[in-house]
Amino acid sequence: MFWTSYFLAVLAIVLAWPVPILLSRAHWPARDPFTAMVLWQAIGLAGGLSMIGAMLVYGLEPVGDNLLAGLRALAGMVLFAAPTTALGFWHLFALSAAALLTAHLVFTLLLTYYKIERQRRRHRELLALLASPSDDGPGTVVINHDSPVAYCLPGGARSVTVLSDGLMAALEPAELRAVLIHENAHLTQRHHLLLWAFAAWRQALPWLPTTRLAQEAVNSLIEMLADDVALKTESKVTLIKAIAIVASGSAAPQGAAVVEPAGFSGAGLQLPDGAGGAGPASTTASRVSRLLSPQPPLAGGLRAAVLAGCALLLAMPTALLIVPGLLG
């Protein structure tokens, strides 16, 4: 029991700090965004699980040999007023912390969902009055604005892709198709669920800098995933041109964006090593650089190893928490 909580605590710390930092600096995610995305989810889930599990197991140590027995004993104390003398101050402290953290995570997840949905509804209401339907299929609307802008607003059956006049004027038909396929890929692959989960994760633990790294990595990975879908139908040159035209037309006005160190040097379009601090700006840079100088995807074996690692990452804390109780 004690060793379980010790091990879970170590796992929680490793997943909260060094692992996300290493992953955010790694170069391979651009080669295999899908696998990297699975890994980020496994890190977040296993991290949260082991954080809560470690405190729970430690707190229940005096009253049960394993988690299930401990929880049964705890239920006896809470529901049937069994004597609580076995639990010392630190045990009660750990149990309260575990309960509070769980409640906090669930509450933040729900609150974030509510906030996002409210903003989307308001946005949809205004679009219904301001935008006109486009010829590019249902769910696509055009808004009267000069900057080249394209985005999608997820919302189940009412999902909508918005293009600006400026964008339609600036792009060739093939480039426009690439943009539409890209945006549509966000909707069909349900990227908004990932964005929601990682936004909530960061909102819940803002003092943990790695939650910011995770959110930025996920934001960047979904763009790469959507680019890869667009590449199945449109050529690489078309997509690069579309990105370049939209990006050069929508540069942030002075002072609006965070001051970034130059994301890449003028000639090479290569990201400098360890550009960890770079924000959303470097997403565009890394997208273009992976299109310009494509790297081979991860070898099958390596990919399988990372995915197996993800499964192990989730199975380990779960097994440590549950299995001793089932065996006992």
Added chain:
Amino acid sequence: MASLGELERAVMDLLWAGHEAATANTLRDLLAQTTAAHGGAAGHEGKDLAVTTVLTVLSRLEKKGLVERERGMRPHRYQAVSSREDHTAELMHEVLGSAPDREAVLARFIGSVTESEAETLRKLLGHS
């Protein structure tokens, strides 16, 4: 009968085009005219459009913060809170701005780019 959504749009278009406050009656007449001008398009029976329907639409728009009522005068006169351009600007500010949770609300084709990045991309365009 046109859907409430279509009517909301039609009413806002009238208020945005008119630049001055209008009563529900005026709006009803204007809506009937537009329909007639379009050759009485399917379903949109302007003649049958009741003033109460227009009032319902107006109160929905008021709740959404898009129109306001002039107080103290009867019948009430309604006007748009801000112009179509201002609303578009508000929407685009939400899209292009750097609000912390914008990234979770909508997915942009291109996120914020700095001037130096844009410059590099322009050069790239020149070469291709």
